[in-house]
Amino acid sequence: MKGLYSLLYGALIVFPVQAKMLEMNDQQLAGVNGQGIAFSLEGILLDASESSIFINDITNAAGENIPISVHEFYLASTGSNKGSNLQPVNLGRLSNPFKLQFGNGEDLLTLRDDGVWVQTTPDEVAILELKFPERLTGVMGQPCIAGFAAAGTNCSSRLGERLDAGIRFDFQVAAGRTDILNIDIVELIMDGSYLRLWGDEARDQLVGEARTNIFAKRIDLMSCIPGSLNCASDQEQADRTLSLSDTYFNIALGYGKSQPLLFDVTSDGQFVIELPNPVSRAANGSARSAAERNAIANDFYTNAPETNIVIGNLRSGNNGIVSGGYNYGRNSIEGMSINYLKATSRDL
Amino acid sequence: MNSVSRFLKSILILLCTGVASTSASAKMIEMADKELSDVSGQAFINLTTDQNAGIDYTRINLGLKVETQLNIKQLELGKYPRAGEPVDSADILINNFALGTVNADDTVNPFQITNPYLELAYDGNKVVGVRVGFDEAKGYLSGDIKSLTGNIPIKIEGTASPIFDAANTFEDVLLTLAGVTRRTRLQADAGLVTQGGDSDLIRATYSGLENGQRLSCSDCNLTGFTDALLSLFSSNGCEVLSLPTCFPLGNFQSLPVGNLNLADNPNTAAIEGAARGFFLSLQTQDVAWRDKDSNAFRNVLAGAFLNIPNYRDENGNLVAPIKLNFEQAFNGIAREDTCLGSATVGC
Numbered sequence: 001m002k003g004l005y006s007l008l009y010g011a012l013i014v015f016p017v018q019a020k021m022l023e024m025n026d027q028q029l030a031g032v033n034g035q036g037i038a039f040s041l042e043g044i045l046l047d048a049s050e051s052s053i054f055i056n057d058i059t060n061a062a063g064e065n066i067p068i069s070v071h072e073f074y075l076a077s078t079g080s081n082k083g084s085n086l087q088p089v090n091l092g093r094l095s096n097p098f099k100l101q102f103g104n105g106e107d108l109l110t111l112r113d114d115g116v117w118v119q120t121t122p123d124e125v126a127i128l129e130l131k132f133p134e135r136l137t138g139v140m141g142q143p144c145i146a147g148f149a150a151a152g153t154n155c156s157s158r159l160g161e162r163l164d165a166g167i168r169f170d171f172q173v174a175a176g177r178t179d180i181l182n183i184d185i186v187e188l189i190m191d192g193s194y195l196r197l198w199g200d201e202a203r204d205q206l207v208g209e210a211r212t213n214i215f216a217k218r219i220d221l222m223s224c225i226p227g228s229l230n231c232a233s234d235q236e237q238a239d240r241t242l243s244l245s246d247t248y249f250n251i252a253l254g255y256g257k258s259q260p261l262l263f264d265v266t267s268d269g270q271f272v273i274e275l276p277n278p279v280s281r282a283a284n285g286s287a288r289s290a291a292e293r294n295a296i297a298n299d300f301y302t303n304a305p306e307t308n309i310v311i312g313n314l315r316s317g318n319n320g321i322v323s324g325g326y327n328y329g330r331n332s333i334e335g336m337s338i339n340y341l342k343a344t345s346r347d348l
Numbered sequence: 349m350n351s352v353s354r355f356l357k358s359i360l361i362l363l364c365t366g367v368a369s370t371s372a373s374a375k376m377i378e379m380a381d382k383e384l385s386d387v388s389g390q391a392f393i394n395l396t397t398d399q400n401a402g403i404d405y406t407r408i409n410l411g412l413k414v415e416t417q418l419n420i421k422q423l424e425l426g427k428y429p430r431a432g433e434p435v436d437s438a439d440i441l442i443n444n445f446a447l448g449t450v451n452a453d454d455t456v457n458p459f460q461i462t463n464p465y466l467e468l469a470y471d472g473n474k475v476v477g478v479r480v481g482f483d484e485a486k487g488y489l490s491g492d493i494k495s496l497t498g499n500i501p502i503k504i505e506g507t508a509s510p511i512f513d514a515a516n517t518f519e520d521v522l523l524t525l526a527g528v529t530r531r532t533r534l535q536a537d538a539g540l541v542t543q544g545g546d547s548d549l550i551r552a553t554y555s556g557l558e559n560g561q562r563l564s565c566s567d568c569n570l571t572g573f574t575d576a577l578l579s580l581f582s583s584n585g586c587e588v589l590s591l592p593t594c595f596p597l598g599n600f601q602s603l604p605v606g607n608l609n610l611a612d613n614p615n616t617a618a619i620e621g622a623a624r625g626f627f628l629s630l631q632t633q634d635v636a637w638r639d640k641d642s643n644a645f646r647n648v649l650a651g652a653f654l655n656i657p658n659y660r661d662e663n664g665n666l667v668a669p670i671k672l673n674f675e676q677a678f679n680g681i682a683r684e685d686t687c688l689g690s691a692t693v694g695c
Binding site: 058059061066171173174179180192204214221223224226229230231240242270287293294295296297298301314318327328330337339341342343344346348 | 391392393394395396397404406409411412413414415416417418419420421422423424425426428429438448450453454456458463466470472473474475478488579615630631632633650651652669686689690691695
């Protein structure tokens with residue numbers, strides 16, 4: 001790592017500058033419950049090419065360890081040419097920083113895909129929020145993916161505030177056989193992503209909601225080590241690369257008002273992730289009338305964030321079918337809304 | 349500050365609950381360092397390999413049971429120019445896609461999945477295919493299907509009554525001569541076809557009886573004579589006599605995957621009545637994937653591919669993952685409610 005330092009700023013710094021500062025009395029101060037920090041990351045550069053990182057205890061069907069070694073891990077400014085030219089990058093800025101804060105449910109607004117700010121969290125609940133630089137409305141918005149308007153033009157990160165990232169995994173899957181997964185991501189930002197956690201009194205448990213936005217100009221997944229057998233020339237490397245161009249994921253899990261994301265662990269150590277049906281019963285188990293259910297469902301479908309997975313173009317190789325490549329074109333899952341989900345882990 | 353206090357209180361309650369739940373054990377026994385070192389807690393994920401005809405396979409398996417009811421406004425895979433196919437068509441295009449259904453009281457009937465996996469196929473160090481699949485799947489799959497590429501066998505089975513309803517007088521006579529009554533149970537195998545009745549595995553828009561497919565008697569005792577006469581009822585050009593035998597995929601808006609009449613036992617690891625071998629894949633060339641039910645390798649065409657194959661049921665019989673009766677085949681299947689509240693589709 002050549003350099004990694006961050007600047008932390010008090011939350012008040014990011015509030016709009018007031019023409020005149022006025023002193024608050026004790027009663028006014030007592031009413032303030034938003035606490036936290038806002039920060040930007042300046043001069044970020046991570047180069048772990050000289051490090052040795054291993055992941056163990058992933059097993060095969062016989063229970064034998066399959067070691068995974070990690071290489072070529074980097075985070076740097078765009079233009080890195082797959083990590084060969086690493087330069088520091090600034091992520092977030094004073095006007096649109098990362099935030100780690102407490103806030104009231106009424107105050108934490110979410111930008112709906114149609115550009116309307118809405119409240120997704122319940123009233124009168126203190127919520128811990130980790131938030132990436134926000135998306136914007138109006139003329140200040142930046143293209144979330146340069147040259148690909150379908151991803152939206154409401155991101156706050158400018159072109160120079162985007163990240164190139166890469167990592168290579170070597171899976172020693174069998175004797176004499178190692179599978180390679182070499183990932184390079186170009187112009188990555190995660191504007192508008194957040195994780196919100198709070199205590200649900202009716203359920204007596206920690207609950208939350210999360211939105212993960214990933215915007216990338218290009219993601220390359222290569223299955224060989226550059227310079228190795230059949231992986232030396234540009235053509236050989238291209239033929240062993242799956243390229244995702246103009247790709248964005250909006251992964252939405254949970255809608256705090258009526259469908260918080262629940263985490264649990266069973267008595268035998270398995271984890272459970274659940275998105276409960278938002279309308280059928282209240283959190284305390286009581287039934288609801290049809291009118292109540294309709295009202296909640298309308299709110300849910302109008303305001304709950306949806307999941308989108310869009311790959312503007314997906315192709316293997318660069319010369320089409322003739323050289324063994326293939327262009328899969330556009331691939332998308334758009335407007336996914338989960339009414340119910342329960343995932344329980346189990347031993348294989 | 350009160351809400352902050354409530355949050356901290358909730359965290360405290362959560363922690364106390366955790367402590368309380370562990371202390372509820374009959375007796376806590378300290379683990380030695382060596383025992384602790386043996387605990388790796390990742391038994392829900394493993395990685396397996398396979399090989400066939402010069403292709404190496406690596407599969408990442410997740411030990412998960414998933415129940416879900418969801419809607420997707422548009423599912424589109426493989427939208428690219430393809431020889432012989434309409435402009436702007438896609439390998440798979442389904443609007444208002446949904447898994448599971450919603451009851452009138454807004455309770456849900458989830459779609460069930462076990463053990464999802466991601467598998468890669470390698471030719472040397474080149475990836476030639478990737479698939480996402482499940483060991484088991486059961487529930488309603490709904491959507492306005494615009495085009496499908498893949499393998500989706502359908503068994504049409506039921507009484508002949510809807511056939512008599514659709515037949516003209518001459519055909520009624522022929523059916524009667526064949527010994528078929530309104531209560532005779534007939535069956536036929538359907539799949540993805542062109543409007544002319546040829547098999548169509550790429551961007552199909554119709555499902556029905558492939559040319560040469562015929563009706564057969566599933567449980568009558570007149571097998572010799574009746575089947576001989578029924579052989580006259582072979583489908584040709586999407587017709588048996590004047591009866592249509594191919595239908596737009598859009599007519600079938602909710603498809604039952606697996607045996608929905610068989611209740612699941614929550615105490616068993618398996619899903620009773622589930623279809624096996626469900627996967628979605630992308631290949632740069634034709635690739636043979638191992639069938640999760642028969643364990644044999646089955647060839648899959650290049651491009652995007654949806655596979656919902658035949659499988660062995662609980663009695664060891666090879667059955668189709670989707671079963672329709674003749675009334676459903678002729679008239680289509682209405683959309684099940686997949687939305688909460690007053691909406692039923694498009695939510």
